[in-house]
Amino acid sequence: MxxxxxxxxxxxxxxxxxxxxxxxxxxxxxxxxxxYDGTLAPIASNxxxxxxxxxxxxxxxxxxxxxxxxxxxxxxxxLKDVQAHVNIDGVTYAGNHGLEIEYPDGSRHDYELPxxxxxxxxxxxxxxxxxxxxxxAWVEDKRVSLTYHYRDTPVELxxxxxxxxxxxxxxxxxxxxxAHEAIEAKPPVDWNKGxxxxxxxKSKFGKDWAEQVLVVxxxxxxxxxxxxxxxxxxxxxxxxxxxxxxxxxxxxxxxKQDVMTDLLxxxxxxxx
Numbered sequence: 001m002x003x004x005x006x007x008x009x010x011x012x013x014x015x016x017x018x019x020x021x022x023x024x025x026x027x028x029x030x031x032x033x034x035x036y037d038g039t040l041a042p043i044a045s046n047x048x049x050x051x052x053x054x055x056x057x058x059x060x061x062x063x064x065x066x067x068x069x070x071x072x073x074x075x076x077x078x079l080k081d082v083q084a085h086v087n088i089d090g091v092t093y094a095g096n097h098g099l100e101i102e103y104p105d106g107s108r109h110d111y112e113l114p115x116x117x118x119x120x121x122x123x124x125x126x127x128x129x130x131x132x133x134x135x136x137a138w139v140e141d142k143r144v145s146l147t148y149h150y151r152d153t154p155v156e157l158x159x160x161x162x163x164x165x166x167x168x169x170x171x172x173x174x175x176x177x178x179a180h181e182a183i184e185a186k187p188p189v190d191w192n193k194g195x196x197x198x199x200x201x202k203s204k205f206g207k208d209w210a211e212q213v214l215v216v217x218x219x220x221x222x223x224x225x226x227x228x229x230x231x232x233x234x235x236x237x238x239x240x241x242x243x244x245x246x247x248x249x250x251x252x253x254x255x256k257q258d259v260m261t262d263l264l265x266x267x268x269x270x271x272x
Contacts (some may be wrong), residue, residue: 038220053215098196124172194226
């Protein structure tokens, strides 16, 4: 069974090869699965303001073109939203924590929610907007999941609004997860970033994908732990977190987002 650990830290480019000697090689195909917010792009005060660092984006474009590399972005954002922010051809995109998946050829896989869950979702959005969309907080409606953002709410009001928002989400049957200055409400189905990652890998490389391809996954949030858990022992995953005591299913911890550029440089040194 996968277990959480206080993962060893990697804080600069040279330490990737020191900790993972020979893991990458040009004779093997490589699947790179990445979160977006807090991973490819630093967290911003508003999701619309996020932007990938110039150097990271340039390396990502290069890797996406490599014939031995398969690249996927798995985000909590709506599919079209994450596509617009990354905007790189040849990438497989998964939005809404993997509920929506679109491949480079335009084909899709959408997890079909039951009618009662869709009805509850609509009611939940309406109640959140009526009761807690105030004092700088707002509801990001992504059609099948949502994010309640309270980053700009005065500090003395945050706890109460967060408590009420969580209560509303749970009362409508949705799972409320803590994110960065936000609550993410996901439908009560057995589908998450981990299930999406496995589905994408099986679709691309077959049921024996673990024998066909090396895997690198990186993310910064609790929802990314679902992918780190299912990939433990099958690939190498990296949790971005400043907390040196955090327990994670990941193999390694990156102390800040800009180390992601070093991770991609480590890959590019071998493949590109």
